[in-house]
Amino acid sequence: MRCYIDRVTTNSDVVTDIKQLIPDAGMRRRMSRVIKMAVTTAVETLGGVENIAPLDAIITATGWGCLADSERFLRNVIVEREQLLNPTPFIQSTFNTVGGQIALLGHNHCYNVTYVNRSHSFEDALLDAMMRTTDGENRNILLGAFDEQTPSQHRIMERMGLYRCQNDGEGAVFAKVTAERTEQSIAQVTAIEFLTNSLTEEQCRERYTTDEKCAVLYNNYTKYGLYPTSSAQSFAQAVKMVCEGSTEVVIYNEYFGATPTLIKVQCIG
Amino acid sequence: MGIVVTGVGIVTALGVGLDKNLTSIKQGVSGISLSPQILGTSHTLPVGELPVTNEELHALAAIPASEHLSRTALLGILAVREALLDAGVDSSKRIGLVSSTSVGGMDLTEHFFEHFIADDSKGRLRDVRMHDCAASTEAIRRHCGINSYSTTISTACSSAANAVIMGAKLLKHNVVDCVVVGGSDALSAFTLNGFKSLMILDNEPCRPFDSSRAGLNLGEGAGYIVLQREEEAEEYYCHLAGYSNRNDAHHQTASSATGDGAYLAMSEALQMAGLAPSDVSYINAHGTGTGNNDASESAAFVRLFGDNIPLFSSTKAFTGHTLAAAGGVEAVLSVLAINRGILYPNLNFKSPIEEYGLQPLCHYKEGESVECVMTNSFGFGGNCSSLIFTR
Numbered sequence: 001m002r003c004y005i006d007r008v009t010t011n012s013d014v015v016t017d018i019k020q021l022i023p024d025a026g027m028r029r030r031m032s033r034v035i036k037m038a039v040t041t042a043v044e045t046l047g048g049v050e051n052i053a054p055l056d057a058i059i060t061a062t063g064w065g066c067l068a069d070s071e072r073f074l075r076n077v078i079v080e081r082e083q084l085l086n087p088t089p090f091i092q093s094t095f096n097t098v099g100g101q102i103a104l105l106g107h108n109h110c111y112n113v114t115y116v117n118r119s120h121s122f123e124d125a126l127l128d129a130m131m132r133t134t135d136g137e138n139r140n141i142l143l144g145a146f147d148e149q150t151p152s153q154h155r156i157m158e159r160m161g162l163y164r165c166q167n168d169g170e171g172a173v174f175a176k177v178t179a180e181r182t183e184q185s186i187a188q189v190t191a192i193e194f195l196t197n198s199l200t201e202e203q204c205r206e207r208y209t210t211d212e213k214c215a216v217l218y219n220n221y222t223k224y225g226l227y228p229t230s231s232a233q234s235f236a237q238a239v240k241m242v243c244e245g246s247t248e249v250v251i252y253n254e255y256f257g258a259t260p261t262l263i264k265v266q267c268i269g
Numbered sequence: 270m271g272i273v274v275t276g277v278g279i280v281t282a283l284g285v286g287l288d289k290n291l292t293s294i295k296q297g298v299s300g301i302s303l304s305p306q307i308l309g310t311s312h313t314l315p316v317g318e319l320p321v322t323n324e325e326l327h328a329l330a331a332i333p334a335s336e337h338l339s340r341t342a343l344l345g346i347l348a349v350r351e352a353l354l355d356a357g358v359d360s361s362k363r364i365g366l367v368s369s370t371s372v373g374g375m376d377l378t379e380h381f382f383e384h385f386i387a388d389d390s391k392g393r394l395r396d397v398r399m400h401d402c403a404a405s406t407e408a409i410r411r412h413c414g415i416n417s418y419s420t421t422i423s424t425a426c427s428s429a430a431n432a433v434i435m436g437a438k439l440l441k442h443n444v445v446d447c448v449v450v451g452g453s454d455a456l457s458a459f460t461l462n463g464f465k466s467l468m469i470l471d472n473e474p475c476r477p478f479d480s481s482r483a484g485l486n487l488g489e490g491a492g493y494i495v496l497q498r499e500e501e502a503e504e505y506y507c508h509l510a511g512y513s514n515r516n517d518a519h520h521q522t523a524s525s526a527t528g529d530g531a532y533l534a535m536s537e538a539l540q541m542a543g544l545a546p547s548d549v550s551y552i553n554a555h556g557t558g559t560g561n562n563d564a565s566e567s568a569a570f571v572r573l574f575g576d577n578i579p580l581f582s583s584t585k586a587f588t589g590h591t592l593a594a595a596g597g598v599e600a601v602l603s604v605l606a607i608n609r610g611i612l613y614p615n616l617n618f619k620s621p622i623e624e625y626g627l628q629p630l631c632h633y634k635e636g637e638s639v640e641c642v643m644t645n646s647f648g649f650g651g652n653c654s655s656l657i658f659t660r
Contacts, residue, residue: 001440060515063421064401070459074375075383077462082311090463091522091649095402095423100650103516104510109533112652113431113514116402116423124420131438155389156397194418252660 001192003133004268006176006184008239009045011037011146013240016044023049023266027185030088031101033068034137035149038098038172039105040104044146045174057138059123059129065095066085068150098146104169111138119255121145122173122232126263127192130138133179144252145232162226163225169225173232175239181268187242191264198260208262215241215260221253231255238265271499272437272509274658275447278354279642280350280489280522282317283586285329285347287355287641291605299587299616301474301486308456309379311464315474317488317589319344320455322377332412339374339399340489342408344530345453348491348597351415354369356495358447363417365445367436368406368493369428369452370421370649371593375459387458417445425648426555427514428452429492429596430656434512436496446501451493452596460592461487467522475558475590476617477583478567478629485557488589492597494604507607510641511542511657522649523561528569530653531555535643538655544641549579549605549657552597553644554629555615556583556589563646582630586616596646596654603642603658610637 014021018036021043022028031039034055038060043049073089092101093095103112111132115124122145132138136183150172178185199207201218209216217234223234231253240251247267254260281284282300283293293300304313307322309579326343327334330350336348358364366600377396385392400406406421418439422432422466429452436450454460464487471484474643496509515537524530555566563583570578584602589600605611615629640660647653 051303063403065638070625071382073463074379074459075386077458078379078383078386082458082465083401083465084461087463087466090459093463094425094649096425096648096650096652097521099424099651100516100521103518103651107518108517110534111514111516112650113422113435114424115420117406117419117421118401118403121403123631127444128435128438131442135441152385152389156385156394161392191655209305226299 001134003130003189004178004181004185005187005239006178006182008175008236009041010233010236011172014044028071029183030093032066034066034146035092035098035101036266038144038146039101041172042142042174044083045176049105052102052108055108055110055140055142057111057132058102059101059125059141059143061125062095062116062147062230063118063121064147065116066093066097070154071150083198101205104155104234112187114226119231119258120226122229123192129177130189135214135233137204139179141177142174143177145229147227147229153265164220166226169227169230171224172235173236182258185268187239188266188268189263190266193262195262198254199252206249207265208250210248214250215246217256219252235263242267270441271504272440272496273499273505273602274350274494274507274509275497275502275505276495277601277604278422278493279354279370279598280344280348281591281598282319282488284588286351286395287644294587296492297644299591310367310458310461312461314470314472315455315486315495317486319489330573337395338408339405340376341370341373341453341647342399342405342456344455344491345405346411346412348493349449350411352449354497360414360653362446363446364415365417365451366406366415366440367408367432367448368420369423369432369593370402370407371423371425371428372454372457373402374404374461375457375477376455380457387544397658399431404659424652425650426592426595426650427646428593428650431514434514435495435599437509437512440496440498447495447497449493449495452594454592454594456480456487456489466556469559471491472560475586476560476587477615478563478627479618480620480622482560483562485559486589487548488591490588490594490598492594492601494600497640506604507658507660510659511538513537514654517651517653519651524565524647526565526568528565528572530651531566531569532572533567534653536656538657542657546574547577548641549643550641551612552579552581553603553642554583555579555645555647558585564622564628567622567627573626578627580611580612580630582615585615599644600645600656603644606639606642607660609635610639612637
């Protein structure tokens, strides 16, 4: 399996005015913080809303989904004793809201799916994208991952003791994925594996790299904070490393004892 | 490469297991009760609730109550176990799981949050550990002998149909030898109030495709099927011949009047199966009973099938709308439609929607020749998915 990457953007790379990225004022107003963060990152990646329509798949990933809206609606249910509730936070609490809003923004009728699988959400979405490009089913895919922090989520994870060794975090990463190499291609993904056993950094290097110049990002997601799709930030980092001259970057992630995953990003040669 | 269905498992308000579900449907007995008994809510609204408490579900699944699993996980475990037992899969094979849910562990989170909002040092952490969608998948993995790749999908009410699509892909790419696909969703005050705030819940038992329909009834349940590559299966129920996931791109919650997403999904699924619209023997419709869905789905039927609309019905008046599980529950019923020649009645139907004049099946039939079944699942976010099963 193989796919090519045209562009990767993280939420901190977004420079375009939100009014250009999400031109519909009504949509913009209703969107929560995470939806705005994810949709602006997505549209920035594509270089404008007009580039949503030609996509033939929109694949998103999120571990927590739209937490703030879920929490707001749940709080209202309890506080208002199930009476006279505003439906907007409920509507926008669904996990596929970001994928749906991107489709709506570009009037795009293509394949649209959301993976919600903890620390593997992004990897599962990437696997789906690679299977689809390999099958020839899709040629131009928008792939993305996002998660947001909220004060409640932070407090709960703090009470669980999860921030003792690691910082908190949130973010969005989107990539434009193609089946064939294009003039815009900047990197290629040549492997995604779900491993049965843990590997040490040395074992990763021995088994998966071709020469000493290859880089290994070993559990490097930790640097982006403790949230389910932080590994997508490592992926963005690997693509940027390839753009800056690395020939090959192997990403190994093992998040809290979950099945380890391995992604290989290579230069397009 | 052909993909076949080798096992089925189902839990709905009609009961735990395939036999209970099929018997109720045959007898015309709906699982919709006039108000929830187990779900904590002040609303008196009809729901398809399984009359079994979480403690009883732990006991049924032979899991100690101390594991404190969410209701979504418990329903899922019962259905996945039934499906795997039915398929008789050899445990030396790579057995994968693609599960789906829309509420995850919300039933437990609701308890937690009541205490937490008053004082953020309160609320038992064990009530919030299963909040995320993947927690139910992990519990199913652990308790059902899943030994290979697993993932979780959430695309609102089309979730389980998309799990079926991902499962087929995993088999084609040899990621797994066998994969359990479907979804599970428990009733929760969160979803009941959510749909109520959208004013799409009927105060009476729902009437899909009827001119007097006034909304849906929420349900709960789990439905899973086991998929394998045809050449590796000794016996099977039927083929998964086609599938499609398309987007309506019309509105975050409402379907387009022209049924664009539904039309595209049904057409593409048929095209993939290499079939013509006239080859469809029966459609298990999404048919929620809301004014909007049933009109939009009818419009899509007319666009695709013209004057020759196949036999169709919605089974949601039996089970309620089981949200992310609906595509799994209805995949199980569709598989049995082919295998036993069953045609399911659309309960509570009296008169057709004037604009379309479509008449769903109203009587139970068995032993019919059912060669090709289409099943539809549509959801928030414009998600529209169609699956095609053939003999």
